[in-house]
Amino acid sequence: MADSSTRLERLLADELGECCDADVERRRAELDAVADEAFATDDVREPFAVLGNETRYRLARALAVDGTERCVCELEALVDVSESAVSHALADLVAAGLASRRKDGNWRYYESTALADDLFAAAEQGSET
Template sequence: MSQDDPDTASQIEQSAATRESSCCTGVPEVEEDDLVADVQLLSALGNDTRYELVCRIGAAESDVCVCDLESAVGISQSAVSQALSRLYSAGLVTRRKEGSWRYYGLTDDAEQLLDTLDALRTNDE
């Protein structure tokens, strides 16, 4: 069989078409709102201080006061408050006010993220 043979040329074209159709099928659509929300959440955790705050709040037995977090992470109360504000905006921490103090806890989403990260770390060992 030579390539000049019409049957061979047809088979070659069909084979090339089959490779293209099985290879280049496209990718699924991604919801823009979901993408934006996920990036906001992940970027809120993508800072050492904010991630440490989430871990420390998660390890506490109850909600944690800003003053306790300040001494634990060794940065100013203003910096802790800014980090917690970002975490709150991302839906990772809850906050409540008692007098002049604010107390922070984790949301269910943050707890699930920490559990997932713990599981991934455990799988790597």
């Protein structure tokens, strides 16, 4: 903490020309307000955490790129993991709001959600810059 305070003091001194304890306290209050707002909810965290797993990422990406509803048996062919691992990964994607599920008799179908489509579109746009 002492090192970060020293660095913050140096930054403020560079920005303001000089720095006192009140300047540091004022900036810390600003940063606390940012943290309160940024970390007030973890609603947006889960989709990113879910996409941190390669199998879930590949399934979500495939659904988003394909743009159509796919049966579990079709999705199994895309990843080299067990049937139960695919089912578990898809359940996680549904829970995170990245895929929707529909059951038709013995078959379960999955489709990308608008959230997943938007996340991948934003990531692609960011990689172009």
